[in-house]
Amino acid sequence: MILPIIGYGDPVLRKVGAEITPEHPNLKETIANMYETMYNASGVGLAAPQVGLALRLFVMDTTPFSDDEDLDAAEQQKMKGFKRTFINAKMIKEDGEEWVFNEGCLSIPDVREDVYRNERITIEYCEEDFVVKTEVFDGLIARVIQHEYDHIEGILFTDKISSLKKRLIQKKLKNILEGKTFQDYRMKFFGKKGR
Numbered sequence: 001m002i003l004p005i006i007g008y009g010d011p012v013l014r015k016v017g018a019e020i021t022p023e024h025p026n027l028k029e030t031i032a033n034m035y036e037t038m039y040n041a042s043g044v045g046l047a048a049p050q051v052g053l054a055l056r057l058f059v060m061d062t063t064p065f066s067d068d069e070d071l072d073a074a075e076q077q078k079m080k081g082f083k084r085t086f087i088n089a090k091m092i093k094e095d096g097e098e099w100v101f102n103e104g105c106l107s108i109p110d111v112r113e114d115v116y117r118n119e120r121i122t123i124e125y126c127e128e129d130f131v132v133k134t135e136v137f138d139g140l141i142a143r144v145i146q147h148e149y150d151h152i153e154g155i156l157f158t159d160k161i162s163s164l165k166k167r168l169i170q171k172k173l174k175n176i177l178e179g180k181t182f183q184d185y186r187m188k189f190f191g192k193k194g195r
Contacts, residue, residue: 002036002185006051006107006190007109007187007188008176013151016152017047017049017054020055020088030057031085033051034057035061038061039061040185041183041185043106044144045058049154050106058148060082060144060145060148086126086149092122101115103115110172111169113165115161117160176189179192
């Protein structure tokens with residue numbers, strides 16, 4: 001089932017997600033709905049707060065990046081078929097050079113900004129089987145994980161840009177809050193009158 005994506009300004013996007021137990025009601029269904037919602041919106045990642053759930057859960061599939069001609073062949077190959085569910089993720093380490101990439105977010109449509117992030121991460125998480133694993137990721141996969149991980153910590157990519165850039169996008173953010181934006185996927189807006 002395709003869920004509405006929660007727009008910028010909703011308090012759920014600022015909550016730190018709660019841990020999930022294997023007994024969590026309808027977890028498999030929630031995860032399936034999140035993938036369906038992400039694909040419907042042409043996203044590569046989606047976190048539970050973006051569908052109104054303050055949980056430590058995010059999903060990603062970087063396959064769309066495998067056709068990105070700005071990436072070298074090795075990076076394109078890494079992107080192809082990288083699909084993963086992250087439950088109760090905990091960032092262990094972020095290291096390596098900081099590098100810039102122009103990021104966007106399904107909850108903040110029509111806003112893209114350059115964001116600096118570390119090139120490599122070590123993260124602990126469970127997939128749907130709840131077996132804890134610790135893995136190291138780098139490059140664009142690490143970046144998508146960092147972006148989605150921020151969501152379960154109540155952080156948005158717009159928190160990581162300069163105050164000047166924030167001022168420049170203030171009007172766009174206000175429009176999103178009020179639902180004055182058009183995109184080809186369902187959204188729910190916190191400040192929309194008569195919602």
